[in-house]
Amino acid sequence: MTLNIYVNGEARSFDGVSSVHDLLVALGLTGQRIAVECNGEIVPRSRHAEQTLAEGDRLEVVVAVGGG
Amino acid sequence: MDDKLVIAGREYGSRLLVGTGKYKDFDETARALDASGCEIVTVAIRRVNLGQDPNTPNLLSALPKGRYTLLPNSAGCYSADDAIRTLRLARELLDDHRLVKLEVLGDPGNLYPNVRETLKAAEVLVGEGFDVMVYTSDDPIIARELEDIGCCAIMPLASLIGSGMGILNPWNLQLIIEQSRVPVLVDAGVGTASDAAIAMELGCDGVLMNTAIAAARDPVRMARAMKMGVEAGREAYLAGRMPKRFYSATPSSPSEGVIASHKS
Numbered sequence: 022m023t024l025n026i027y028v029n030g031e032a033r034s035f036d037g038v039s040s041v042h043d044l045l046v047a048l049g050l051t052g053q054r055i056a057v058e059c060n061g062e063i064v065p066r067s068r069h070a071e072q073t074l075a076e077g078d079r080l081e082v083v084v085a086v087g088g089g
Numbered sequence: 090m091d092d093k094l095v096i097a098g099r100e101y102g103s104r105l106l107v108g109t110g111k112y113k114d115f116d117e118t119a120r121a122l123d124a125s126g127c128e129i130v131t132v133a134i135r136r137v138n139l140g141q142d143p144n145t146p147n148l149l150s151a152l153p154k155g156r157y158t159l160l161p162n163s164a165g166c167y168s169a170d171d172a173i174r175t176l177r178l179a180r181e182l183l184d185d186h187r188l189v190k191l192e193v194l195g196d197p198g199n200l201y202p203n204v205r206e207t208l209k210a211a212e213v214l215v216g217e218g219f220d221v222m223v224y225t226s227d228d229p230i231i232a233r234e235l236e237d238i239g240c241c242a243i244m245p246l247a248s249l250i251g252s253g254m255g256i257l258n259p260w261n262l263q264l265i266i267e268q269s270r271v272p273v274l275v276d277a278g279v280g281t282a283s284d285a286a287i288a289m290e291l292g293c294d295g296v297l298m299n300t301a302i303a304a305a306r307d308p309v310r311m312a313r314a315m316k317m318g319v320e321a322g323r324e325a326y327l328a329g330r331m332p333k334r335f336y337s338a339t340p341s342s343p344s345e346g347v348i349a350s351h352k353s
Contacts, residue, residue, distance in 0.1 A: 029136040049143045054150075056134075056182035058174065063181045081136065083178050085149050087118060088133025088164050089108025089250075089299025 027079045042069040044080070055084050092327065094295050096272055097188055097220035097241040099158070101128045104289065105319045106160065106274065108299025112308060115151035121302055122157065125312035130157045131190055131297070133164050134179050159183060160222065162190040167203065169193060169210035176214060189214070190244070190276075190297075192224040200250040204231045208238065215239040224276050227261040229268060236271055243269055244276035244297060247288060251300040253280030256287050266292045282311075282318030289322025290330070 024035045028044070038044050041064050045051050057064045058081040064072045074080075093100040107127040112118040122130055132148060149159075161179030163172035176189045193210055195203030202225050214221050215238055222242040223235050232243045245265055248254035255278060256262065266273050272294035279285050279298045288296050296319055305311035 029139060031139065033139075048137075048139060050137065053137075053143065054147065054182065055137055056178045058178055061174065063177050065181060081174075081178070082139075083134050083175075083182065084137045084147065085132040085159070085161065085179075085182060086135045087109040087112065087148055088135075088162055089110045089131050089297075 024074060025076055026074060027077075029081060039073055040070055041072045041074065041080075044074065045069065045082075048082070050082065053084070055082055057082050092323070094272060096129075096222065101158070103128045103316075103319075104295040104323055105285070105315055106131065106295060106297040107302060107312070107315075108297070109148060109152075110299050111303035115146055115148060117308060118148075119151060119153070121308045121312040122152070123312075124309045124316070125302065126316045128158055129160050131160045131162050131299070134161055134175050134182065158188065159186065160188060160190050161186070162224075163192050163210075164190075165194070166192065167194050167197075167206075169206040169213070172206070172210045173213050176219065177217075180219070187218060188220045188222070188241075190222045190224060191240075202226055202246070204228065207231075208234060211235055211238045211240055222274070227258055227265065229261065229264040232265045232273075233268060236269055240271065242272045242274055242294075244274045246277040247275045247284065248278030250277040251304075252278055253301055253304075254278055255280050255284040256291075259287070259291055262288070262291055262293065279315075282314040285315050285318035286322035286325070289319055290325050292326055295319075 024038050035047050038047050041057055060079050094104050103126050105125055105127045106129040107122055107125050108131045109118050163175045166172040166175055172193045180186055191210055193203050193206040195201050211221055211223055221240045223240045224244045225231055227245040248257045274295040274297050275288040275293050276297040279301045285296045302308050302312045
């Protein structure tokens with residue numbers, strides 16, 4: 022089943038993705054120092070596996086970069 | 090000598106805080122931070138570049154583990170909501186890290202802070218248990234309101250972000266320093282070591298800078314200069330400068346006993 026969601030503002034389609042954890046695997050981001058927000062709410066790392074995704078969800082996946 | 094900077098209950102030996110943006114590469118970043126002697130470094134929070142090679146070097150792994158206290162910022166945010174979301178993400182990213190630099194901008198051209206949104210965001214973040222170091226204008230009334238909200242450090246600009254124009258209004262900074270019970274750090278505008286020294290001589294508790302180091306021809310050397318500038322300014326402040334004597338010179342050498350060829 023295809024899931025259509027927005028990741029970092031981009032419309033993306035995924036097959037076989039049902040949780041935040043699945044999404045991070047699909048994006049090749051497992052094990053990276055990142056943080057995830059779904060529809061404006063933080064998804065704590067401990068809940069990546071259980072947080073299910075729904076059609077149209079808006080996700081932000083962020084990282085620390087150089088800045089002042 | 091025991092002269093520590095205390096922010097949110099934690100002691101720091103260095104009064105220079107350094108940003109990690111705009112360096113040539115992570116190696117230069119690490120060498121400049123090392124030369125500056127800083128203990129607190131700012132980082133920004135940005136969207137992951139989707140589709141990038143997972144082995145692309147990452148800022149956090151380029152910094153020596155555990156050496157620096159990270160200060161994630163909300164740079165680039167133009168509303169209280171965006172700043173709050175960004176700093177919540179930072180807290181999650183850094184494992185329930187609470188010390189943050191709140192910055193809400195009002196204009197993309199001059200990067201002047203939007204104090205109305207800054208006040209709103211500060212209230213929410215302090216309520217959620219964040220230790221908020223807040224970037225703001227040099228308005229003493231706003232500074233007092235931010236302190237009353239519970240911010241743990243007030244960080245007025247010396248001049249516009251990245252401008253290197255130095256301390257444009259020492260009088261306002263002094264008003265803020267005199268009234269504040271939390272640390273006051275100059276954030277933004279420092280261009281060279283003498284600017285950092287002047288900020289510290291005014292009685293600032295610290296200085297935060299990024300571009301002044303990163304955009305120098307030799308960033309590592311400038312980082313060292315800034316370390317010395319901050320230390321010199323702090324020492325001069327603690328030593329207590331001599332009073333200025335306008336239009337009234339006093340000799341440093343004895344007036345008596347000067348040889349004279351034509352004494353009567």
